[in-house]
Amino acid sequence: MDLDMNAPHSMGTTIIGVTYDGGVVLGADSRTSTGMYVANRASDKITKLTDNVYVCRSGSAADSQVVSDYVRYFLHQHTIQLGQPATVKVAANLVRLLSYNNKNMLQTGLIVGGWDKYEGGQIYSVPLGGTILQQPFTIGGSGSSYLYGFFDQEWKDGMSKDEAEKLVVKAVSLAIARDGASGGVIRTVIINSEGVTRNFYPGDALPLWHEELESRNSLLDIVSSASPEPMSI
Amino acid sequence: MAKSVIDVPPKGGFSFDLCRRNEMLSEKGVKPPSFRKTGTTIVGLVFQDGVILGADTRATEGPIVCDKNCEKIHYMAPNIYCCGAGTAADTEAVTDMVSSQLQLHRYATGRESRVITALTLLKSHLFSYQGYVSAALVLGGVDFTGPHLHTIYPHGSTDTLPFATMGSGSLAAMAIFESKYREGLTRDEGIKLVSEAICSGIFNDLGSGSNVDVCVITKGCTEYLRNHKLPNPRTYVSSRGYSFTKGQTEVLSTKITPLKKNKVEVVEGDAMEE
Numbered sequence: 001m002d003l004d005m006n007a008p009h010s011m012g013t014t015i016i017g018v019t020y021d022g023g024v025v026l027g028a029d030s031r032t033s034t035g036m037y038v039a040n041r042a043s044d045k046i047t048k049l050t051d052n053v054y055v056c057r058s059g060s061a062a063d064s065q066v067v068s069d070y071v072r073y074f075l076h077q078h079t080i081q082l083g084q085p086a087t088v089k090v091a092a093n094l095v096r097l098l099s100y101n102n103k104n105m106l107q108t109g110l111i112v113g114g115w116d117k118y119e120g121g122q123i124y125s126v127p128l129g130g131t132i133l134q135q136p137f138t139i140g141g142s143g144s145s146y147l148y149g150f151f152d153q154e155w156k157d158g159m160s161k162d163e164a165e166k167l168v169v170k171a172v173s174l175a176i177a178r179d180g181a182s183g184g185v186i187r188t189v190i191i192n193s194e195g196v197t198r199n200f201y202p203g204d205a206l207p208l209w210h211e212e213l214e215s216r217n218s219l220l221d222i223v224s225s226a227s228p229e230p231m232s233i
Numbered sequence: 234m235a236k237s238v239i240d241v242p243p244k245g246g247f248s249f250d251l252c253r254r255n256e257m258l259s260e261k262g263v264k265p266p267s268f269r270k271t272g273t274t275i276v277g278l279v280f281q282d283g284v285i286l287g288a289d290t291r292a293t294e295g296p297i298v299c300d301k302n303c304e305k306i307h308y309m310a311p312n313i314y315c316c317g318a319g320t321a322a323d324t325e326a327v328t329d330m331v332s333s334q335l336q337l338h339r340y341a342t343g344r345e346s347r348v349i350t351a352l353t354l355l356k357s358h359l360f361s362y363q364g365y366v367s368a369a370l371v372l373g374g375v376d377f378t379g380p381h382l383h384t385i386y387p388h389g390s391t392d393t394l395p396f397a398t399m400g401s402g403s404l405a406a407m408a409i410f411e412s413k414y415r416e417g418l419t420r421d422e423g424i425k426l427v428s429e430a431i432c433s434g435i436f437n438d439l440g441s442g443s444n445v446d447v448c449v450i451t452k453g454c455t456e457y458l459r460n461h462k463l464p465n466p467r468t469y470v471s472s473r474g475y476s477f478t479k480g481q482t483e484v485l486s487t488k489i490t491p492l493k494k495n496k497v498e499v500v501e502g503d504a505m506e507e
Contacts, residue, residue: 065356066357
């Protein structure tokens, strides 16, 4: 097993953004990998840009962190100049401008989601080339490949907050089950007129899917049992 | 339209001036010098009163150990220290540079440096060099907002964690942390766990070895425990000792060159006037 510790830090990732009646729900896994090693098993991929706008990051960890830092800085200035909270559209466009104008050097897919008083809850997808696309829901990252069919079937317009969050958690959980580059815990951020709520779902509390086994805490559980099964190759 | 030639100082980034020369040399068979790397195991953890950083002390140049007792825990500020893995020159240079920038910032603001300031300075420098500055760092410190521990990768991404390991021995050290770490460790428990993790790297990783350095940072107090553990003492002592009597070395030829006496003329300058 060849571990290249100098491989760029990438977030294998599954990221999701979903609108519901009254706001948005953003969800992500928590695995950051350097080649085949998990560098951070509990990373937070949902980053705050302003009080009312958050972004889900995927792709190169360094590139996505730098882009969100710049956008946070620009939005802060913009908020001061505007005199009121920035709109989600402005935040998403700032992200898009950086991604598009530096497309040769950046490798990051972002999902911008938030709530403002003019348009309510909005989700904007800014994938690799720097396109901007507003959608009622969007998925991103390497684990998203496994979710297109799931969302085509399960997505409904006008869901409630709890329905939307359950959908997001189920989706990320399914992607984690199938994608090696996604894993760890599930983090969700709900943004609406009342504010922001962060939730955390530990990996071992997630439902098991087809042929998945219960996770064992340690080898000691097997060793201390009455008649341990001999190891088979 | 007049063309003005202004001597603009280089803006930074890689200087390509010597590339042709290097190419010519390698064609002639001159191999480029291998980089001095710190194979390394570096760790950090947050305990109840602050952070504890740990590092091994082996520096390697390819397969050779060039320094058996080097210092990998670098000073950044009185309350912030940084462990460095990767190319030794890069970790030294980048930590020295940011340490100076932090000191200037302290003079300008009149306040104690914050860990997040060091983090931002390091990550922006490393990102702008796109991973070519091969420095993987574990940055830890205590400021007025509390204890902080961060890892910084050569490409400029950072993570904030309660316990972290970096370097070639990071997997061995992480195995120790993942099984024994818990929140709210006391100072002695923390030092013991850090030493264990570094020893795991020293004994199981070929790129790490020699001794364990530990640095304990708490609010208002920093203790740098250099060579806290010496688990690899030199046990072989030559029985005859290392003495060489006169006459053991054969003299082939002798040439004596007397040094010329240089006449130095002292010119009396004018007395200094205000």
